[in-house]
Amino acid sequence: MSGLPETVLAELVGALGEDAVVTDPDILAAHSHDRASFCAAGVPAVLLRPRITDEVQRVMRIAHRHRVPVVPQGARTGLSGAANAVDGSILLSLARMNRILEIDTVNHLAVVEAGVVNSVLSEAVAEKGLFYPPDPSSWRESTIGGNIATNAGGLCCVKYGVTRQYVRQLEVVLADGELVTLGSRTAKGVAGLDLVGLMVGSEGTLGIITKAVLALRPAPRPALTAAALFTSPSAAMAAVEKIMSSSIQPSLLEFLDGVTVRAVQAYRDMGLPPEAEAMLIAQSDAADAARLVTEMAGICREAGAVEVAETDDPKEAEMLLEARRLVNPAVERLGTTLIEDVAVPRSRLVEFVEELGRIAERRKVIIACPGHVGDGNLHPTIIFDRNDEQARDRALLAFDDVMAAGLAVGGTITGEHGVGMLKRSWLSTELGPRVTALQVGIKRIFDPQGILNPGKVW
Amino acid sequence: MSGLPETVLAELVGALGEDAVVTDPDILAAHSHDRASFCAAGVPAVLLRPRITDEVQRVMRIAHRHRVPVVPQGARTGLSGAANAVDGSILLSLARMNRILEIDTVNHLAVVEAGVVNSVLSEAVAEKGLFYPPDPSSWRESTIGGNIATNAGGLCCVKYGVTRQYVRQLEVVLADGELVTLGSRTAKGVAGLDLVGLMVGSEGTLGIITKAVLALRPAPRPALTAAALFTSPSAAMAAVEKIMSSSIQPSLLEFLDGVTVRAVQAYRDMGLPPEAEAMLIAQSDAADAARLVTEMAGICREAGAVEVAETDDPKEAEMLLEARRLVNPAVERLGTTLIEDVAVPRSRLVEFVEELGRIAERRKVIIACPGHVGDGNLHPTIIFDRNDEQARDRALLAFDDVMAAGLAVGGTITGEHGVGMLKRSWLSTELGPRVTALQVGIKRIFDPQGILNPGKVW
Structure with a gap:
């Protein structure tokens, strides 16, 4: 039933205890996808809910030994299917690792476990006159680990930038279960390649983020x-x-x-x-x-x-x-929504928005377009009736048209939502074959067996 | 004489023309090192001075075919020996690629070739009411390409951050001569792994940066x-x-x-x-x-x-x-200087500075200590008489002591100067074996033959 050999399941139970190992099919089904539309979700084997880093290491050692795919999950508020289950996978939820370990008012740092909810951290640091800027609209639910894995943006990026700018140091469990610390607590540091920056936005494909040292700012007016x-x-x-x-x-x-x-x-x-x-x-x-x-x-x-x-x-x-x-x-x-996330140079916004009108007309769909316009990051939202198969097909065509239009004006297919499964087929169009190959090469260095969130991003 | 087979030299002359190929031993000697003390410099085979990206590609194709080591150079103002020659290497100077291609006042961007001098760019954008913050003290000489390769800091980092925050997109010639574009001109973008961030601070080990799209800010008061x-x-x-x-x-x-x-x-x-x-x-x-x-x-x-x-x-x-x-x-x-670059958490500054006093006493050296204290990034400068061999040895011991003291208070061995040759033996102490292995693995993905700036960083 679990899709995993009984012995592997027994190993997992032995490593984490019964209460952290969930095989109830209804719970698994509820945890098998994030909020992306139109992304297939596989049938997971098991949901694991570790409480401490050591348990995450044990999970990865077992997964590594048996080559079981692992899908790390936070609050599953993502919009690209990056947290969707893969058939036979372990869903590795970091939600229970939700302690704020330290708020350092002198160095303006917070040390948190991956499962801390963004708004919980934001409110805790605000009480001390400090500010954690990244504010994705999911901030009341989404976790810092998920925010880091997707390099989350939000409303305040136009002045304060995205998540990447606030991550100093990460504790990461690698694919084989080894624990590493990347980066430094210091404000500056150039000791080798920027692996923290590489981990930010990697959508669970390079390692399991368990802890983060985050930079804070003085609270704004x-x-x-x-x-x-x-x-x-x-x-x-x-x-x-x-x-x-x-x-x-x-x-x-x-x-x-x-x-x-x-x-x-x-x-x-x-x-x-x-x-x-x-x-x-x-x-x-x-x-x-x-x-x-x-x-x-x-x-x-x-x-x-x-x-x-x-x-x-x-x-x-x-x-x-x-x-x-x-x-x-x-x-x-208004209907079922398919949310786009194209970012374009600000000087090309008029062109891009005019093209959206033409796409809506051509594909006979409604496109609402809210967005973080100061960053050139719009969320054209294709609205249709999901019970009408033809409308659904037209929506998917419009979705592709919007990405093509974004690239045509020098933009990117995703400003802040990530690639996940939703935009996987478009990524190599944006990157080109050689850059894609470099990225896949890096992925293999971190995860030679390909067990970390397979089928996502590339 | 050149250390390269005549046929290879002839290929290089054919690719770039006579005037871009320098073999004069005096000029080579003058170009064989940056401003680091105590870093060995090898004897280079040739200095190449391409004017356009296509010429850089030709150089790398030839170097790749013949497995010749290539040391990219900007203004050689670095303080860690990252631009020092390797025996038999091509010194690849980007200094002639010094055009500012675009200053975009709507999108607040500058597009520059790698050889543009920092102060030239800073002054050009200031004329348009804009601001390029990174301001290493070498800014009147150092190039943007070198600033990017070392993730240069400066005085204004305490408010405005380091070079990495201002690099949106890079044009890079890979080890085999293929040209790739990394990143996006847009303010935000999460299409795959952050290879721009990886390239920033990579000290010439991953590719040759030929062009950069830089973010600008409104000029401050x-x-x-x-x-x-x-x-x-x-x-x-x-x-x-x-x-x-x-x-x-x-x-x-x-x-x-x-x-x-x-x-x-x-x-x-x-x-x-x-x-x-x-x-x-x-x-x-x-x-x-x-x-x-x-x-x-x-x-x-x-x-x-x-x-x-x-x-x-x-x-x-x-x-x-x-x-x-x-x-x-x-x-x-005051004497010969050996400049340190440790960064520590601000709350540990007192401890660290007190330890510097003890090191100076123990090693019988003078240590001057200026620094960007708001970032916790100090430049303890060991002063000694380079003609006194014992003083020199004591200075080197003090240098090691300073790095150990920095790490002991949770700091990093280098805040902004980079690893180069100077701190190579200390890097794995800071990173640990597994993180070092990950970095070396990434290096191999970009440069399987190991021809890009060998002997640096790791």
């Missing part, structure tokens, strides 16, 4: 906000270009296209007019935020915004941000 | 400065700890120990009192810099500073920074 409505996406993009090529450094700059604005308004009446074809929300948390927010509001007006609100009251600022927070539930109401 | 003198290093370190665990984010925070302060004062009379055993220089370029600089000055006073100067005049600020700028020439006057 509460952000002030401007929000603007436009009658065309290109007017909004013109404002983005102007803001981002000025000396203003917004701490957030988000875009909602017309489809998204109307979906949000239908979801909750926020007084957003039906003729709005684009919305920008901009924040600053700088010392001179009031001046910068007024400047950004002015740029939006000059670019043709039909309505601009700005506030220097942090509570009102949160309200203006509410439209952004409602995007996911609002858009999901 | 002119910085305001505070400078403080203390009668003990530990008082200064207490101030550092206080500043860095506050919400202030200095844009520069530099330390000079007593030996360094006295060397600077001897070099140029700046009115620095002989009893000063430590000096801190702190800057802020934030919107509320005046307030922050006053706060930092206050922290220094509370920590026992005997003299504190602060200024909100950018010109006076530059004068206060002058002491820092004079460190290198001033210290070099």
Whole structure:
């Protein structure tokens, strides 16, 4: 039943104890996939829930000896299928390894186990006047280990960058069970190749991340906000270009296209007019935020915004941000969603968004397009009826078209969601054969038997 | 004479033309080493000075076919011997590939060839209101290619980070001459493993960097400065700890120990009192810099500073920074220098600096200790008479002691200078055998014949 020889299962039970070894088919089924649409999930053999690093090592030694595939999992909030089960695999959940081991206010560091939830860490460091910037929208559920494995982004990247910038040191269990420490706790370090950076974003293919030393920052001021409505996406993009090529450094700059604005308004009446074809929300948390927010509001007006609100009251600022927070539930109401994650150079945004319109028309699908526009990272979301097979096929064609359009304007197929299974067939198109071969070569150095998350990324 | 078969030399001349192929022994000797002390340099066969990427590819194809070692070089300002010649090697200078190809004010990017000098780029982008932060003290000579190959740091890292954070995309000629593009021009991207980050700091062992797309920032405000003198290093370190665990984010925070302060004062009379055993220089370029600089000055006073100067005049600020700028020439006057580059957690600085005193005493050497203290990255500089063989031996023992002391407090053997030849024997002590093996495995994936900068790093 388990897909593993009874002896292997017995070894696992011996290594971890009964309560950490789950074979109940319903629980396995529930743990066999993340939140990606259209990614096949295999039937796993067993779900393991270790509590300490030593147990993870024991698991990997057994898996290595018997060549059993291992799929590491955090909260399974990923959107690319990187945490999906492989047939006969061990699902290795790090969720129980959820201790914050240290918050160091002098060195501005946190030491955490892989299963700590992002928001738990964020709140714990905030209590000490510190800030862990990476804020993927899954932050209330997703784990630091998963954030690191996918190099998670979020709303604040436009000023504070992505997860990779905040990872100093990693404790990693290798494919054969050996424990290594990569990187250094220090602010700087160049002792050999950057294996920490290599591990960040490797989607569970190189090793099992069990512990991380993370860099923190002083807590920023509460952000002030401007929000603007436009009658065309290109007017909004013109404002983005102007803001981002000025000396203003917004701490957030988000875009909602017309489809998204109307979906949000239908979801909750926020007084957003039906003729709005684009919305920008901009924040600053700088010392001179009031001046910068007024400047950004002015740029939006000059670019043709039909309505601009700005506030220097942090509570009102949160309200203006509410439209952004409602995007996911609002858009999901429109139908089944297939979420894209293309990032393009900011100067090519207008072209790219215009092409999205043509794709929607050609493929007869609806495309909502919210996104972290300050980074050029959009989430074109293809909406369709999953019970209509033809609509489903058209959605998949549109999905490919969007990636092709992103690459055509010098972009990347994935800004922050990762490759997983969803974009695997497109990765070599972006990288080319030789770079793909280099990556696969590195993978083999870490995992010569190919037991770590097989079938993902390449 | 050249150490290469005549036929190979003829191939190189055929590929690059006479003027790009140098075999004059005096010129070769002058190009056979960087600025590291105590690193052996071999006798190179030839110095090549290509002008375009295609020529670099031709060189690597020939080198690959004949298995000739290749040592890539920028301005040879490195301090670890990574650019030192290997016997019979090709010295591959990128210095003539020095065009700034693009400064993109919308996407805040610069596209440069590897041989562009850091200060040339910095000044070119400053004219457009932009900022390329990495500022190694060699910035007026060192090249962007060399900065990338060593992941160069500098004075502004404490706020703006190191070179790695500013490299988006690289054009690299691989060991067999194939040209690849790594990374993406976009602000974010997670399409596969981070090979750009891997290349940064790889010291010429993985490929020849020919072109880079660099991220820029809006130009900061002119910085305001505070400078403080203390009668003990530990008082200064207490101030550092206080500043860095506050919400202030200095844009520069530099330390000079007593030996360094006295060397600077001897070099140029700046009115620095002989009893000063430590000096801190702190800057802020934030919107509320005046307030922050006053706060930092206050922290220094509370920590026992005997003299504190602060200024909100950018010109006076530059004068206060002058002491820092004079460190290198001033210290070099004291004797032959062997420059260390240990980085430690900030909270361990006092311990580390006290240990330096004990090492100096035990080994009967002088150790000056300037450093980027905000990052915990110090440059303990061992001073001795190179004509006195015993002094030289003691200096080398002290050098090892300093690295051991750095590792003992959780630090790294190199914060920003790299491993090269100088710290090669120490690298595996820091990394351990398995991580070393992983790094060497990756090296082999990129360079199976081992022709790229052999004998360096590992």
